[in-house]
Amino acid sequence: MSTLAADTAAPGLALPPLVKEISQRKIDVYSGVKPYSIHTDEAWARKKGFRAPLAQAMMSTAYVSELMTRFVGAGFVKGGTMSMVFIKPVYVGDRLTVHGVVKERRAEGNATTRVVVEVWCENQDGDKTAVGTASGLLAGGAA
């Protein structure tokens, strides 16, 4: 089950962006509170050279997963891929916007099409914090 948008999406189509507010409580739940953690121990984060606790970079992969599950549907949950590079820290209090633009559609086997999306997260200052690609499978082999 994929979305109508994914079934017909052509390269260049921009996906509806997601906005994520990064709170310490969400980081705590994601990472687990512990000492000597740059995510949940503010003093330790500062000692390691950061101005505040950092969100785990992996949280951005969850945001991209949400973007892709909403776009592609089941063909991302089973058959999807993601490749991300984390280029800037995400701090507590940041507001991230998660973007995707369809990059490619290609036949994969006789009965499926893989849709590849360029994805990135940017903070409230417009700085990219993570970049990469994600893909999912659609029923139908005609790319």
Add this chain to the structure above:
Amino acid sequence: MEQFRPLSYDALQVGETFVSDTKLVTPEDVEAYAYAVDDHHPWFSEDSPFGGPIAHPTLLANQALHLRHSKYIVRAGLHAKMEFEFLEPIRPGVRARSRGTVIDKYERRGKPYMVTEYVTEAEDGTVLVRGRFTQMLFRD
């Protein structure tokens, strides 16, 4: 009994393997993850195309990322790259574990990195997710 030691670039060996503990994925885990990443898609709490609720595809990513903690004391590190192939949905009730192998270590611009290839599988051997990740090591 494991003998833990501080993680360092020199101590780490390419070819070294890690295995996580087995984790039972509970509905509460899925609920907590949904809160943490603010993703409340109905497939995670109601029905899905796979029959019954599923978990977020990235739910077990930290199990893989923390593999090195099964042998080393890791005070801090930065995650540089992450790759996933989502092969099967993760369902509440599954018992899953991750296995990993250090496939490379290198220094770039004076900073040490390690690359781990991993697989996360269900107790019956079904591969749920596989991929690789790159982590930067902090020097003390």
